[in-house]
Amino acid sequence: MTVSPDPLAAARAWVETFVVARDVCPFAGREVSRGSVRYVAVSASDREAALLSLFDECRHLEATPEVETTLLVLTEGLEAFDDYLDLLEIAEALLADQGYEGTFQLASFHPDYVFADAEPEDPANFTNRSPWPMWHLLREAGLERALSHHPDPEGIPARNIDAMRELGHATLAHELAELKGSA
Incomplete structure (x- = not known):
């Protein structure tokens, strides 16, 4: 497993060694192999600037069809999960307000x-735990296409929860710490 305190390197390693290798997202491997995943470091210490970066990425995806998805790695300012959720709520509302609902x-x-319905130590939470806070901006059309070719898209979350619980909290927490470079 790659160990790196660099946020973008940690994000790439997480996608490759966790998301793809554990098949958490059955569509990610294709995009990684195609090189169509963009990684962008964004400081969230200035919340307005972070939100503007999100819209810069929307425009980048609109102008660059060969890039399927962007991971915005929020390098500072959202260490507290509640702060992260507050800004995420604003980001989602602004995406809708700016006409991107249904596009991204x-x-x-x-x-x-x-x-919301889980205990903090529940391994199921690791389906959405990453080495750094991240926003994953996906093209709706690409997601719909991928889902239409999957034999059981509704079963993906339950399969992931079962897999995370089988691995256990201690194993997953250790792997995540290694990816961030703090193990």
Whole structure:
């Protein structure tokens, strides 16, 4: 496993060694092999600038069809999960307000991600835990295309939850810490 304190290197390693290798997203491997995943470091210490970066990426995706998706790695300012969720809510509302609803979808990842109905130590949370806070900007059309070719898209979340619980919290926490370079 790659160990790196560099946020972009950690994000790439997480995508390759966790998301793709564990098949958490059955569509990610294709995009990684095609080189169509863009990684961008964004400081969120200035929230307005971070939101503007999100819209810069929307425009970049509109102008660059060979890039399927962007991971915005939020390098500072959103270490607290509640702060992250607050800004995520604003980002999602602004995407809709700016007419991007139905064009782009925003998936969310954070080192301390906890689903609303889960306990913090539930390994299922690792389906959305990453070495750094991230916004994953996806093209809706590409996602719909991928889902239409998958034999059981509705079963993906349950399969992932089962896989994470089988691995266990300690193993997953160790792997995530290694990816961030703090193990």
